[in-house]
Amino acid sequence: MxxxxxxxxxxxxxxxxxxxxxxxxxxxxxxxxxxxxxxxxxxxxxxxSNPHFRITExxxxxxxxxxxxxxxxxxxxxxxxxxxxxxxxPRAKMNQQRGRRFRSAREAEKLEEEARKKGEVLPSEKRFDSNCITxxxxxxxxxxxxxxxxxxxxxxxxxxxxxxxxxxxxxxxxxxxxxxxxxxxxxxxxxxxxxxxxxxxxxxxxxxxxxxxxxxxxxxxxxxxxxxxxxxxxxxxxxxxxxxxxxxxxxxxxxxxxQEFISIKDNLPFKYDIEKVVDDWVLMGFLVGNDFIPNLPNMHISNDALPILYSTYMKVLPMLDGYINEAGELNLKRFEIFMQELAKLDKEKFQDTYADLKYFEAKTGRRPNANERKEYKPNNDDTFNVNIDDIKANKPDDELQALIDATHDMFIEDVDGDDEDYEDIDSSDEEANFNMEFKLHKKDYYMNKLDYSKVTEEVLASQAEGYVRAIQWNLHYYYHGCPSWCWYYPHHYAPYISDIKGFSDLKITFEKGEPFKPFEQLLAVLPSASKQLLPAPFHSLMTHEESPIVHYYPQHFETDLNGKKNDWEAVVLIPFIDECQSAHSLMTHEESPIVHYYPQHFETDLNGKKNDWEAVVLIPFIDEDFN
Missing domain, CATH: 3.40.50.12390 (Rossmann fold)
Structure with missing residues (x-):
């Protein structure tokens, strides 16, 4: 990892x-x-980076x-x-493995294609497919x-x-x-x-x-x-x-x-313990992202995320009654206080975006409309379906504009009333506009990045719960071993820090589950370009248009730098594997290479016996080598 x-x-x-x-x-x-x-x-x-490189086993x-x-x-x-x-x-790691293998296969194919276009003669031997290290x-x-x-x-x-x-x-x-x-x-x-x-x-x-x-x-x-x-x-x-x-x-x-945290040593209302500070330091390391959970928005190591986390910690810890990470168990009340202080970063980072919006308004005399604000992706909710072609053609989308207009009115009302999220903000027009734009900006993020059609309180609560649950899974994994083989974080992106709140009474439990079988992991993480690494009967599952799981193996996919600078850091936007659907389809779909092992109708033979329960059940034997 x-x-x-x-x-x-x-x-x-x-x-x-x-x-x-x-x-x-x-x-x-x-x-x-x-x-x-x-x-x-x-x-x-x-x-x-060398398409000519070849090596023997x-x-x-x-x-x-x-x-x-x-x-x-x-x-x-x-x-x-x-x-x-x-x-x-663990299932939680497979999302990262899957993205990395899809990207490496595409990059290898791209390098070879570019070399051929230049007239280079590539070796006749097949290149080593690093995806076989699975x-x-x-x-x-x-x-x-x-x-x-x-x-x-x-x-x-x-x-x-x-x-x-x-x-x-x-x-x-x-x-x-x-x-x-x-x-x-x-x-x-x-x-x-x-x-x-x-x-x-x-x-x-x-x-x-x-x-x-x-x-x-x-x-x-x-x-x-x-x-x-x-x-x-x-x-x-x-x-x-x-x-x-x-x-x-x-x-x-x-x-x-x-020495990094020396300033808090004599300012704590409880006993200072460097080993417990180390535990909290490990916890803070999760917030910049790892193989199991995406980084928080604006939390990039290259943009001083770690110094920000450390300074926030030194400010908050003297106000708490103990340490946040208790040997792998997350103290939710203390963690929520830490996150509330860290949430101030969201507004600080939004200042640049807000300046751009004000510049647009000054130049045009109006606020940006829905099309100019963000280009939304289609989503799976039939109640709200954005036409991507209309957006690209700069055609107005009435539903999207109506949503933003309604949101504008709602947040103006919030600012005029008692907005508990921003009690420290004056009710001036400028500050009211800033708050409204900030919330619209976050709604854009959830709708565009996470494909939500409506950003409700329930959606934000589920995002907060899911992220905190992910942090606890990580802590348990590091300190005690894998708490659940089947759990995974179901999004490519993390919620805004300011929306991770209200979780202090959350009850967190995990289902232990079982590890995937090797062939199941191969199906879960390999792209169709590496199908030769699977037994031949499985190839059609990754490529045949009638396959029940072919949509998990897109030939073309997008990546999103999402604030990063290097291509290898980009989010690979491919669908998550549905473990239940994949396993069930192997047993039921007519195109499955092993469906014949699971007949819906079969015969029995008494073979000289008298009772039905003694009859021979005539179903095919499982070929262990095949599976």
Whole structure:
């Protein structure tokens, strides 16, 4: 799991955090853990921008084994070497996996098409499809088998390997690699003979490993990762011999954070505890977005989101009666107070937009109409259907204009009356206009981004509840393990901060559910361009126009930067998978490749018996290999 730009911000904010690894100057570590997927990706497709690049499976495996050998040689763990490959992820992660794989497939096809247009001759061999690095593919099965042989060979021939316990958690074990590692650490700490002075080293490329490591509150925990050169493009060396490795000691980060929040140390009405401050720091990291939940509007690390969060926290915490994140449990009352203070950012950020609206009004002598304000997308509510072609042709949409006019009148009344949301605003015309435009701006956001036809109090309440529920899911996932395999955040965008309110009495529970089966995850996250990674009978489900789930595999889709600057950060606007519909359609739809296993009508044969319940039921046997 990643938090875009978090590692870069942390490294630049705390410049002594990363220590260059030098031979014979490495501290002793008892346990070493590898989040393997970063290694697999780095060794299999190191240059995605080159359409001519080709690599064999044998070469990939050799490079992975070599990388593992180098990493082991650098750290030389004394007790444990734990290698974790991503298994089937929680449903909440699949939305991000799905978007990333759709985008990577499209970018690869685009690069090859551009190369052909330039007259370049591409190799006849198929390019390596990085989407095969997904649990359940033939590639991952072969890699797992080769890794087993590699581990056995190293234990038999290398004295350093033979002295430690080696664990390989493969793709067939559910869970993300880093979270399988955290599950193991939590289990180890629960054992009566656990040594609290155990020294841990975790290798991985994702920035969220910093947060995961801090969640353990282990006194001796370091992260190992390659040097990353920041610039217009992030560069990373492919060969371990050519790579500078850095250690990030989380004990040092804890000291940095203590200095970051030093101003509140003597101003709290309760006992100051840096470990609890760290827990709240982890919580604040979720608000800029991660693999499970989108960032809040205007909350971008590149636009100083983290300093804003930290300053808000230091202002609010002395007014509370305790910490917000209680070891993975969200204190809703305290969190609501924090969010209310943070909500002031919404209006501050709207000032620029409001200035543009005033400029338009000054130049034209009128307010922008519905068409000029925003180009709405069609939505699924028949009670309000905007004609996108009319908008593009600048034809007035009576329903949309009527809605905005009615909203205008409603908010003028709100300002004239007692508007509880803006008690601190005077009733001057300018301020009244600002408040009205601000609410219209947010309505535009919900209608355009989240496809709501009407933005009611119920809609806003459901948005607030859904977001808070997502925060709690994240906390539980980080501190205790996956609380629900089937839960996911059902929107591409988060609500405005000022609308996340009224949740202090919310009761949050999760249904545990079960992990997807590997072939179900492949159907859930792969684009049709990677259909060859699935068994052949499933291909038609992704491409045939009569398939009951073909709409989940669009050939063309849009992306939305949504305030970000880089294409890889854009929101991929593809439909969410409906788990129930997908599973049910496989059992019922006539185009399903396995529908014949679920006959509606079948015969029975008494075969010499006397009772119906003794009869042989004549239905086809399940082909396990096929499934």
């Amino acid at each position: 990643g938090v875009p730009k978090f590692f870069r911000y942390t490294s630049e904010r705390y410049p002594c955090l990363n220590e260059l690894v030098k031979a014979y100057q490495i501290p002793d570590f008892d346990n070493m853990y590898l989040d393997m997927n970063g290694i697999i990706h780095n060794c299999s497709h190191p240059d995605d 044998e070469k990939i495996f050799q490079d992975i084994f070599h990388y593992l050998s180098i990493l082991f040689q650098i750290i030389k763990p004394k007790k444990l070497f734990f290698m974790a490959i991503d298994g089937v992820a 649990p359940g593919t033939v590639f991952m099965a072969r890699l797992h088998e080769q890794l087993r042989f590699f581990v056995q060979q190293k234990i038999s021939t290398d004295p350093l390997w033979s002295k430690v316990k080696v664990i390989l958690s493969g793709h067939e074990t559910p869970g993300e690699g880093e979270h399988k590692i955290m599950d193991y650490i939590r289990w180890a700490r629960s054992q009566p003979d656990y040594d609290p002075d155990t020294r841990h080293c975790l290798y991985g490329l994702d920035a969220d490993l910093i947060m995961l490591g801090m969640c353990t509150h282990e006194p001796h925990f370091a992260l190992l990762r390659e040097e990353v050169k920041f610039g217009k493009t992030t560069q990373r060396a492919t060969s371990p011999e050519e790579t500078n490795f850095f250690l990030l000691h989380l004990s040092l980060l804890r000291e940095y954070l203590e």
